[in-house]
Amino acid sequence: MAEINLLAKYPKAKRNVAARVGAKAENRLLAMQFGREYFDGTREQGYGGFRYDGRWLPIARDIVEHFGLKAGHRVLEIGCAKGFLVKDLMAVCPGLEVFGIDISEYAVVNAEPEVIGRLHVGNATRLPFPDKSFTATLSINTVHNLEQGACVRAIQEMERVAPGKGYLQVDAYRNADEERVFLDWVLTAKTHGTPAFWVELLQRAGYNGDHYWTILELDREWTITNV
Numbered sequence: 001m002a003e004i005n006l007l008a009k010y011p012k013a014k015r016n017v018a019a020r021v022g023a024k025a026e027n028r029l030l031a032m033q034f035g036r037e038y039f040d041g042t043r044e045q046g047y048g049g050f051r052y053d054g055r056w057l058p059i060a061r062d063i064v065e066h067f068g069l070k071a072g073h074r075v076l077e078i079g080c081a082k083g084f085l086v087k088d089l090m091a092v093c094p095g096l097e098v099f100g101i102d103i104s105e106y107a108v109v110n111a112e113p114e115v116i117g118r119l120h121v122g123n124a125t126r127l128p129f130p131d132k133s134f135t136a137t138l139s140i141n142t143v144h145n146l147e148q149g150a151c152v153r154a155i156q157e158m159e160r161v162a163p164g165k166g167y168l169q170v171d172a173y174r175n176a177d178e179e180r181v182f183l184d185w186v187l188t189a190k191t192h193g194t195p196a197f198w199v200e201l202l203q204r205a206g207y208n209g210d211h212y213w214t215i216l217e218l219d220r221e222w223t224i225t226n227v
C-alpha cells in the first residue's frame, strides 16, 4: 500500500467557499442525489457545469505508466461520472479496455460519446464483477460519499476485483484550518478525516492498493474579496 499522488497534474480549482455557506443545507440535499444539479447546476450545488476539457489526459498517462497498463488490460473506474478519465485512458493507451461504474444515472446517460456502453449505473459497495476481473481499479473522490461501513465495503470491493492494484483518492484534512474549509465547501462527503484516519480505515478494509488525499486549500484571493 503506497501513498502516491497520481493526480499531481490535476489543475487547481478556484473555490468561493463563502458563497457556498449560505444555502449549504439545501444544496447538500440536492447534491447528494448526484443528479443534474450536482453536475450541471450552479457552483453552489456542485460542479457548476461538468464538461470534458482534456484535463485528465496527463493524469491518464501517469496512471498507465504507474500500473504498466497495455492493450488488452482491463481497468475499472468506480465513481466514473461522465467517463472523462475512462475516455482519456483509452485515448492514451489504445487497446486498453476501460469501464466505469457510478451511482448517477444522470452522469451515465450524459456520458462522453466515446464511452457509451462502457459505463454502468451501480453502487461502489457491490461491484457486479467477478473476483480478480480487472488489471487495476481507480476510485477518485468517490468513496468518502458513503457512510463509514459502506465506505469500508466499497474499498474491499476494489481489492476484490483487482487485488493490490487499486488507486484510491479521498478527501482529507491535516489540521483544524483545513477541516474548516472542508466543512464549508464539501457537499456530499459522509466519511472524512485526517490521512491517519484514512490509513487506519484502509488497513481495516484489507486494502493493498495505492492511495492519496484531496486536500482543499484556502484560496486567499476569494476569501479576501468575498467574505
Ligand SMILES: C[S@@+](CC[C@H](N)C(=O)[O-])C[C@H]1O[C@@H](n2cnc3c(N)ncnc32)[C@H](O)[C@@H]1O
Binding pocket: 034, 078, 079, 080, 081, 082, 101, 102, 103, 104, 107, 122, 123, 124, 125, 139, 140, 141, 142, 145, 146
Ligand atoms: C466528486 S465526484 C468524482 C467524479 C470523478 N471520479 C472525478 O474525480 O471527477 C463523485 C462521484 O461519485 C459518484 N458516487 C457517489 N456515490 C457513489 C456510490 N455509492 N457508488 C458509485 N458511485 C458513487 C457520484 O455520482 C459522482 O460521480
